[in-house]
Amino acid sequence: MRLINRKPGRSWRISLAILPFALLLIAYLAGSAARLADNPQDKLLPSVVQMADAVERMAFSEDPRSGRYLFWDDTAASLKRLGMGLAIAAVAGLSLGLLSGTLPLFGTSLSPLLTVVSMIPPLAILPVLFIVFGLDELSKVMLIVIGITPVIARDIEQRAREIPVELLIKAQTLGANTWTLILRVVLPQLLPRLLIALQLALGSAWLFLIAAEAIAATDGLGYRIFLVRRYLAMDVILPYVAWITLLAWLMDYGLKRLTRAAFPWYDGGRA
Amino acid sequence: MSFIQVRNVWQEYGDQTVLEGLRLNIEEGEFCALVGASGCGKSTFLRLLLGQERPSRGQILLDGQPLAAEPDASRGVVFQRYSVLPHLSVLDNVALGLELPRAPLLGRLFGHAKAEARAQAAALLHRVGLDHALDKYPSQLSGGMQQRLAIAQALIMKPRMLLLDEPFGALDPGIRKDMHALLLELWQETRLTVLMVTHDLSEGFTLGTRLLVFDKVRHDPQAPSAYGARITYDIPLNLDRHATREAVAALPAHVTERLKTA
Numbered sequence: 001m002r003l004i005n006r007k008p009g010r011s012w013r014i015s016l017a018i019l020p021f022a023l024l025l026i027a028y029l030a031g032s033a034a035r036l037a038d039n040p041q042d043k044l045l046p047s048v049v050q051m052a053d054a055v056e057r058m059a060f061s062e063d064p065r066s067g068r069y070l071f072w073d074d075t076a077a078s079l080k081r082l083g084m085g086l087a088i089a090a091v092a093g094l095s096l097g098l099l100s101g102t103l104p105l106f107g108t109s110l111s112p113l114l115t116v117v118s119m120i121p122p123l124a125i126l127p128v129l130f131i132v133f134g135l136d137e138l139s140k141v142m143l144i145v146i147g148i149t150p151v152i153a154r155d156i157e158q159r160a161r162e163i164p165v166e167l168l169i170k171a172q173t174l175g176a177n178t179w180t181l182i183l184r185v186v187l188p189q190l191l192p193r194l195l196i197a198l199q200l201a202l203g204s205a206w207l208f209l210i211a212a213e214a215i216a217a218t219d220g221l222g223y224r225i226f227l228v229r230r231y232l233a234m235d236v237i238l239p240y241v242a243w244i245t246l247l248a249w250l251m252d253y254g255l256k257r258l259t260r261a262a263f264p265w266y267d268g269g270r271a
Numbered sequence: 272m273s274f275i276q277v278r279n280v281w282q283e284y285g286d287q288t289v290l291e292g293l294r295l296n297i298e299e300g301e302f303c304a305l306v307g308a309s310g311c312g313k314s315t316f317l318r319l320l321l322g323q324e325r326p327s328r329g330q331i332l333l334d335g336q337p338l339a340a341e342p343d344a345s346r347g348v349v350f351q352r353y354s355v356l357p358h359l360s361v362l363d364n365v366a367l368g369l370e371l372p373r374a375p376l377l378g379r380l381f382g383h384a385k386a387e388a389r390a391q392a393a394a395l396l397h398r399v400g401l402d403h404a405l406d407k408y409p410s411q412l413s414g415g416m417q418q419r420l421a422i423a424q425a426l427i428m429k430p431r432m433l434l435l436d437e438p439f440g441a442l443d444p445g446i447r448k449d450m451h452a453l454l455l456e457l458w459q460e461t462r463l464t465v466l467m468v469t470h471d472l473s474e475g476f477t478l479g480t481r482l483l484v485f486d487k488v489r490h491d492p493q494a495p496s497a498y499g500a501r502i503t504y505d506i507p508l509n510l511d512r513h514a515t516r517e518a519v520a521a522l523p524a525h526v527t528e529r530l531k532t533a
C-alpha cells in the first residue's frame with residue numbers, strides 16, 4: 001500500500017501522538033542523568049528532582065524576602081497583561097477590520113494604512129513605547145496591542161470581504177440599513193473568525209509579553225526567566241517555560257472549544 | 272402605464288457591451304421567464320432590476336418612478352446560492368425580514384413583537400413545507416429546502432416584485448418539479464410580479480406567462496464583446512398553449528440549440 005493511503009488506526013493514533021513527546025523526554029532525562037553523573041554540580045540539564053525542588057520553592061513556599069508566592073504572582077501579572085492586551089486588540093482589530101472590509105469608503109483609506117502598519121516590527125518600537133507610555137503596565141499591554149491588532153484587523157477585513165455579496169444584497173431586500181446589516185449579518189458571521197484570529201495571534205502575543213517583561217518589569221513570567229538566567233538557574237527556567245507552554249496551549253484549546261460551542265452553525269460550513 | 276418600464280437600457284463594462292437598447296414593459300402580476308445562452312446578460316438585467324447595478328444608459332421605471340438605485344424591501348430576490356444567512360436558524364432567517372424594518376437601531380425585536388414576528392414567520396414556513404426544520408441551521412438543510420427557505424424569506428417582505436436568478440439550477444430534477452409546483456402556487460396566491468432567469472427552456476415554459484429570449488443580434492468576429500444582447504423573442508405563454516408551441520417551434524435553431532446545451 002502506498003504511504004499516502006496508510007492511515008493510523010484508533011489505538012495507533014494516540015501512541016503516535018505521544019511518541020515524539022516521549023522521545024524528547026527520554027532524550028532529556030538520559031542527557032541530564034549523564035551530565036549529572038559526570039558532574040553533580042552541573043546546572044545545564046537539571047534532573048526532575050531538582051526541577052521539582054525549584055517549583056516547590058517558587059510556587060508552594062513563601063519568598064523569604066517578600067513573603068509572597070512568586071510563581072503565582074508572576075503568573076497573575078503576566079496573564080493580566082496578556083488578557084488586557086488580547087481583549088483590547090480583539091476589539092480594535094474587529095472594529096477596524098469590520099469597517100475596512102464592509103464599507104468601501106472606509107476601506108479605501110484604512111486598508112493601505114493597515115497593510116503598512118502591520119509591517120512595522122513591534123519590537124523595534126518597544127523603546128518608543130517605553131518613552132511614551134512609561135515603564136509600567138501600559139507600555140507592556142500596548143506592545144501586545146500594537147503587535148497583534150493589525151494582524152487581526154487584516155484577517156477580519158479579508159473575511160468580511162469574503163462574505164458573499166448575495167448575502168449583503170439579500171439583507172438589504174429584507175429591509176436592513178447599513179448599521180443593522182453590520183449588526184445582524186456581518187458581525188455575527190465574523191465573530192467565529194475573530195476567535196480563530198485570536199487563536200493564531202496567541203503565539204505572537206506571548207512573544208511580545210515575554211519580550212516586554214524581559215526588558216522592563218518587576219514581576220511576570222518573562223521577568224522571572226530573564227532574572228534567574230543570571231544564575232544559570234535552569235531548574236527554574238525549564239518549569240517556567242513548560243508552564244507558559246501549558247497556559248498557551250490551554251488558551252488555544254479554550255478558544256477552539258468556545259468557537260465550536262458559541263457558533264454551532266460555523267462548523268457545518270457555509271450555506 | 273405598465274408596472275415596470277425598461278426604456279432603452281444599455282449596460283457596458285469598459286468597452287464590453289452586455290445589454291443594448293433594451294425596451295420592455297412588464298405588467299403587474301406577470302411571470303416572466305428570462306432565457307438565453309450563458310453570458311448574454313440575463314443576470315445583468317436582473318441585477319439592474321434589483322438595484323445592484325445602475326444602467327450605463329437608459330432608465331428603468333417602477334410604477335412610473337425611477338427605480339431606487341440600491342436594493343430595498345420592495346424587491347425580493349432568490350439567488351442560486353448564498354441566498355440564506357448561514358448563522359441564523361430557519362425561523363430567524365425568515366423572522367429577520369420582519370425585525371429589520373421595524374428596528375432600525377438594534378435590528379431585532381423583543382417581547383411581544385418578537386413572538387408575533389416569529390409566529391408569522393413560522394406560518395409562512397409551514398406554507399413552504401419547512402415547519403419541521405424551524406430550529407435547524409441552513410447548512411443542515413438540503414439544497415431544495417434551502418431554496419424553499421430563501422423563497423419564504425423573500426415572500427415575508429410582501430415584495431411587489433420577486434427576482435429569481437436561476438433559483439433551481441443546482442437542484443435535482445425531481446426536487447426541481449416540487450419547487451416549480453410550490454412557486455406556481457405561491458405566485459397564484461400572492462399575484463406578485465416574478466422575473467426568473469433560467470437556463471432551462473422547459474422550466475421557462477412550465478412556469479412563465481411570458482418568455483423573454485436574450486440573444487446577441489449583431490456579431491463582430493474581431494471584437495466579440497463590442498455588441499450586447501437584446502430581447503430577441505418576447506412570447507406570451509398563458510394565452511394559447513398551441514400557439515405557443517408553434518411560436519417556439521419557429522424559434523431559429525441556433526437559439527434553441529444553445530439553450531439546450533447551456
